[in-house]
Amino acid sequence: MKVLILAAGLGKRMKSKYPKVVHKILGKPMINWVVDLGKDFGEVGVVVGHKAEIVKHYLPDDVSVYIQEPQLGTGHAVMCAKDFICPDQDLLILYGDVPLLKKETIERLARVHEESEYDVTVLTFVPENPSGYGRIVKHDAKIKIIEDKDTNEEQKKIREVNSGIYIFSGKFLLENIEKIRNNNAQKEYYLTDVVAFSQHAGTVLLEDPIEVSGVNDRIQLAQLESIARQRILENLMLSGVTIVDPESTFIGPDVEIGMDTIIHPFTIIEGRTIIGQDCDIGPYSHIVESKIGNNAKVVRSEVEMTTIEDNVSVGPYSRLREGTVLKEHVKIGNFVETKKSVIGNRSKAQHLTYLGDATVGNDVNIGAGTITCNYDGRNKYPTSIDDNAFIGSNSSLVAPVKIGKGTIVGAGSVITKDVPEDSLALGRAMQVNKEGWAKIKREAMDNANSKK
Secondary structure, X not given: OEEEEEEOOOOHHHOOOOOHHHOEEOOEEHHHHHHHHHHOOOOEEEEEOOOHHHHHHHOOOOOEXXXXXXXXXXXXXXXXXXXXXXXXXXXXXXXXXXOOOOHHHHHHHHHHHHHHOOOEEEEEEOOOOOOOOOEEEEEOOEEEEEOHHHOOHHHHOOOOEEEEEEEEEHHHXXXXXXXXXXXXXXXXXXXXXXXXXXXXXXXXXXXXXXXXXXXXXXXXXXXXXXHHHHHHHHHHHHOOOEEOOHHHEEEOOOOEEOOOOEEOOOEEEEOOOEEOOOXXXXXXXXXXXXXXXXXXXXXXOEEEOOEEOOOOEEOOOOEEOOOOEEOOOOEEEEEEEEEOOEEOOOOEEEEEEEEEOEEEOOOOEEOOOOEEEOEOOOOEOOEEEOOOOEEOOOOEEEOOEEEOOOOEEOOOOEEOOOEOOOOEEOOOOOOOOOOOHHHHHHHHHHHHHHOO
């Protein structure tokens, strides 16, 4: 089966300079929710139109893209992707602004379509109020979809309505898509008209209409996000994850979390993040596109595109940026920032430190206030700190520089040259003590004040 996603609409009610389908639910653009669902069933094509380049930016490279310009209805959108349709394959039609459709629903739709050998199978539902929806009119093996404005009094009583989700026989669709006409008030070509050409069509009734809810404005966007968030959190809790306060926790659809991990309040986890078992995450943590091993702890910290191995402690108030790798039993403490750095087993940076473009060995202690000076205004350079080194507090390591194994760097040093292993490195001015100077200064100030 092939999957064609219609995503060319303007979305005027969103009041946005961006296409509707790129607006995000739980950190993921709506169009990507639908593309990922489609990929579970076959090759995916997407029809884009309004601000097509923006939408294309979010699409994976393996998705075929077709341009609909101007936008003249759903039938016209399918015509624009006619080259994507194969006569010997079925075609599933989805929409870029309908992100909550479940895989199980499409599996059921596909099963009925295949077993019954229908020309077209329509996913339908029964809303509380069918007003505004196209009614499903059945006669033997024929189906006709009557738009609400065109229904007579008897047809208005029909409760079953069209969701807009279909599976077509590719052969049937190719033979009939160009037969439809735009003799309607909108002068558009409607895909619903193709259904009427079939002598052998069927329906599948959807149990939960929420699945086919679309987004027309930002109120509906927030409503669907709330539903999606509840689904995700419930699934995680049923799989053995503790969510202390679901009302304040936001976890994206591509996140995986292991058994007996605890997620504390006010935590946001996004992207393709994987968290292992027995972890303690939050409160007030934000984790994006990262991998965290077992028995790790992340408290009040920012973690982005980072790998954290087993038994690591992070935070509070740490910031781990792109390219950070923390090996087992590492401790990263308060107000420590890292970027493109690998920190070896059992090493520690507990306070007020910046490690950028650094490779830190095993059992290294990084003192408070240490900075790797990796940028000269034009280029960035690496710092290497070998196993068992001890970097004293308030040290500046001016890259490129290598600190040898077992070396001690004295507190307050500025290191500009490589240091051999097992050495003591000092790079600071000689201390000068002027005895009694402070007392004399205070007395002079007191005398000056008394004369005012």
